Amino acid sequence: MRPCVIRTCSHCQTKNRIPARYLAATGKCGQCKTPLPPQSTPIDVDAASFDDIINNATVPVLVDFWAEWCGPCKMAAPEFAKAAQALAGKAILLKVNTETQQQLAARYGIRSIPNFKLFVGGDMKFDQAGALSAAQIQQLVGQYQQ
Numbered sequence: 001m002r003p004c005v006i007r008t009c010s011h012c013q014t015k016n017r018i019p020a021r022y023l024a025a026t027g028k029c030g031q032c033k034t035p036l037p038p039q040s041t042p043i044d045v046d047a048a049s050f051d052d053i054i055n056n057a058t059v060p061v062l063v064d065f066w067a068e069w070c071g072p073c074k075m076a077a078p079e080f081a082k083a084a085q086a087l088a089g090k091a092i093l094l095k096v097n098t099e100t101q102q103q104l105a106a107r108y109g110i111r112s113i114p115n116f117k118l119f120v121g122g123d124m125k126f127d128q129a130g131a132l133s134a135a136q137i138q139q140l141v142g143q144y145q146q
Contacts, residue, residue, distance in 0.1 A: 005043055009034055023092050040088035042080055042095045047104045055122045060144045063094045063116040065105055073114045076131040083137035091141045092107040120144045
């Protein structure tokens with residue numbers, strides 16, 4: 001079974017499994033049929049979820065590689081969350097904890113954090129170490145939207 005993101009309906013509190021290809025779409029709750037808006041918060045992922053979302057998302061995916069002990073990462077987190085809200089339906093923002101997902105961090109050669117990588121159609125299009133503001137994130141993602 002493919003990994004899915006679990007989203008709770010704000011109306012009936014039912015937990016809904018959302019496949020990667022629908023994270024940027026407006027769906028509906030399986031129980032009460034209330035609309036479920038596009039993903040508007042960063043998603044913490046493991047390697048399986050990361051691969052599924054990168055390869056199946058229909059919009060650009062921006063990944064923040066970070067660690068709990070990293071001061072600049074903590075400073076960048078609110079900006080990343082603000083950008084996720086602004087980009088709902090246009091992009092998906094993922095967070096990869098480099099301490100718990102060491103193999104994933106090694107696969108992408110993460111040596112400095114925070115580190116941002118942008119994927120479109122499964123291909124990496126942008127790579128930068130260092131913090132980005134919400135405005136910079138929105139501008140970056142805007143360059144790669146279909």
